[in-house]
Amino acid sequence: MVDNELLKVKGLKKYFPISNGWFSSKEYVKAVDEVSFSVKKGETLSLVGESGCGKSTLGRLINGLIKADAGDIVFKGDNLAEASETKWRSYRKPMQMIFQDPYASLSPRMKIKEIIAEPLKIHDPSLSREEREAKVKSILEICGIDYYHSDKYPHEFSGGQRQRIGIARALILQPELIIADEPVSALDVSIQAQILNLLKKLQKDYQLTYLFISHDLSVVEHISDHVAVMYLGNIVEIAPREAIFEDPKHPYTKALLSSVPIPDPKLKRESIILKGEIPNAANPPKGCKFHTRCPLAMSICSKEIPIMKTVGDKQQMVACHLYQ
Template sequence: MTTNLIEAKDLTKHFPLNTGWFQEKKVVKAVNGISFTIKAGETFGLVGESGCGKSTTGRLLNGLIPLDSGTLLFKGKDLSKASKNEWKKYRPKMQMVFQDPYASLSPRMKIKDILREPLDIHHKNMSSAEKNKRVEDLLDKCGISKFHLNKYPHEFSGGQRQRISIARALILKPELIIADEPVSALDVSIQSQILNLMKDLQEEYNLTYLFISHDLSVVEHISDRVGVMYFGNLVEVATKEELFTNPQHDYTKTLLSSIPQMVPKAKRKEA
């Protein structure tokens, strides 16, 4: 029986809006009491329009921003009110791949230093030779030669940078990868390569993914189950097959109807 790696119940995060002295205080209900589970080894897709709360949900799961209320369990451990020291212990098990491969890598650091930095912080007793070997092996798994280790991020294409970002996320041997729109900034021709790489790495390292995207065709390609978010609320959760063949919520139906359909070219009339 597959166990739940993540159990989220009634997660809530509101952001206050700056208003005038005598105006009513207003908030943005970014995440408004959502509940879901992520099974160990699966890919849980989180889909919705920009501003619906997807990215905020991802950051709540690994403590980058604090919860207002709700319960968050990781492997049965309640992290809802975890201290900074407790998060330092658990965050290596929950790593992120960010949307923008140009902004997520420090332009001042060489690739070898970017990948080694998490090991230097969390594995102080590991020898330098062991760290270098892990960096080289993982970078190779992600399709980047070790001969590029002394290069800087600006010397790589967007797709190569995202491969480096994925390698950095995996360097601490996490169990959960939170992928926040990891292919939306890439050319369509490169997107499928990155998605296939992620699927291969998932199989090899027994990874669990929270895959955040606004693109339903991408979500369909990689996900096992899908949650649909709408204005901070989780309006539907279903298996990929159920969601795409028999959507229940009106918003889900609207999203599916907006997927571009391939239109066959009309046959040319013969002269």
């Protein structure tokens, strides 16, 4: 497991302070709380969970856009959690990000060839103009955009095309890890499939490693090798894709999976409907954070925090008292 590990995250924490006036004690939103996982080279790990569970925060922590409060981010054998801004900058070359909203993630006043050339100008300032343009041209064609359009501005493109431009920008530095933060959730279903297929093809061609953040389980099933399920800042289950989708262990994973619509009206399925809202992250429930909504909650669940344990023979890790 250690040999070809590209990214390893251990005990990562990020608490956002919220203050309620001068004299009350400071409270924290535990956006990411003691998260550990690792990704092997060439694989895709998907992070799934409801909105507000901390999956996007986790992505930004790994990319260094926000600083972690505690824990390790080991990328290619180097711990980046405590690294200086200068050291981070050199690691941004092999680690790129694709954003959710292709309308907002591209600078509105730059031509797309300038947008895509930005990373080159930052990391390879010695390149000549011609070399840079040749690279931009080839990467645009790989991502399915005609070079003929490179003089246009982002607002002249459709959502799917813009996401392709975003992917081209992430790819031009030949990164090893791509953090994709809900890359298809802003797109139409037909375009989603195109973008997912493009991502898969690129992964095969360039041995890319993906950290794929999504709330859409059908998308996750299509693209992942491993899946990590997050709930209120914690990973509750992490397992290979087949294990998650065929034999989910954690009650939360089961509930999530049962909410995925099946395109067959005759097929009847027992759907687990969770009670109530996701609890306030500033004041999460004691013990297992899921016990307030869990259909199988026991008395121990409200007292003790469950630890990650391997269950079954498929490297399936679950944090639940049912399997302790």
